[in-house]
Amino acid sequence: MIVLGIDPGSRRCGFGVVEREGARLRVVESGVLEPGDLPIAVRLGRILDGLDAVIARARPAEVSVEAVFCGASPRSALVLGQARGVALAVAARAGLPVFEYAPAEVKLAFTGNGRAGKDQMLRTARMLLGASPDLSDEADALALAVCHLARRPLRLATAAGKRGAASALARLVPARRDHRRSAP
Structure with missing residues (x-):
C-alpha cells in the first residue's frame, strides 16, 4: 500500500509518499x-503541476490530507483553503480516494502526542522512517501518510459498517406507500 500525504500550503506544500x-x-x-x-x-498552478508529477512518479493508491482547521486570520484560512482545494482536485482527477485527518489526530498517531511541536515531528520522521526532512511541512506530510496507514483498517471497517447498517435498515423498513384515500 502506497499513500501520499499532503500538507497543503500556498507558499510551501509538503508531500510525503510512504x-x-x-x-x-x-x-x-x-x-x-x-x-x-x-x-x-500562479502559486496554486505550480502546486497543482508539482503534485501531478508526484502522483505520476509514485503511483499512490490513496491520499491523506490535513483537514480544515481555524487559521490565525480569515485571509490565511482562505488561502489555505485554496491550497487544500488544489490538493483535493489533483487527487480526484487522478481517481484516488482522499482521507482527511485533523492535525491533533495526525500528531497523536505519529508521535504519541496530539500537541507535538515542529521539532518533535521532525525527530519522529527521522527516527521512525529514517527520513531526513528539512522542513516541518515535509515531516507533516510524511506524518499524514503514516497516520492514514495506521488508521486505514479502522476507517475501512467503519465505512463498511455504515454501508452494511444502511443496507440492513433498508431491508427492515418496507417501501413507503401512499396511504391517501382517493376522493369519493
Missing part, C-alpha cells in the same frame, strides 16, 4: 513544493 509492506514503512519520496513569491493563482 509505502507499507507488512509492518515495515518505507519513504518512497518526500519534499516541499515552494512556488515562490508569485501571485496566488
Whole structure:
C-alpha cells in the first residue's frame, strides 16, 4: 500500500509518499513544493503541476490530507483553503480516494502526542522512517501518510459498517406507500 500525504500550503506544500509492506514503512519520496513569491493563482498552478508529477512518479493508491482547521486570520484560512482545494482536485482527477485527518489526530498517531511541536515531528520522521526532512511541512506530510496507514483498517471497517447498517435498515423498513384515500 502506497499513500501520499499532503500538507497543503500556498507558499510551501509538503508531500510525503510512504509505502507499507507488512509492518515495515518505507519513504518512497518526500519534499516541499515552494512556488515562490508569485501571485496566488500562479502559486496554486505550480502546486497543482508539482503534485501531478508526484502522483505520476509514485503511483499512490490513496491520499491523506490535513483537514480544515481555524487559521490565525480569515485571509490565511482562505488561502489555505485554496491550497487544500488544489490538493483535493489533483487527487480526484487522478481517481484516488482522499482521507482527511485533523492535525491533533495526525500528531497523536505519529508521535504519541496530539500537541507535538515542529521539532518533535521532525525527530519522529527521522527516527521512525529514517527520513531526513528539512522542513516541518515535509515531516507533516510524511506524518499524514503514516497516520492514514495506521488508521486505514479502522476507517475501512467503519465505512463498511455504515454501508452494511444502511443496507440492513433498508431491508427492515418496507417501501413507503401512499396511504391517501382517493376522493369519493
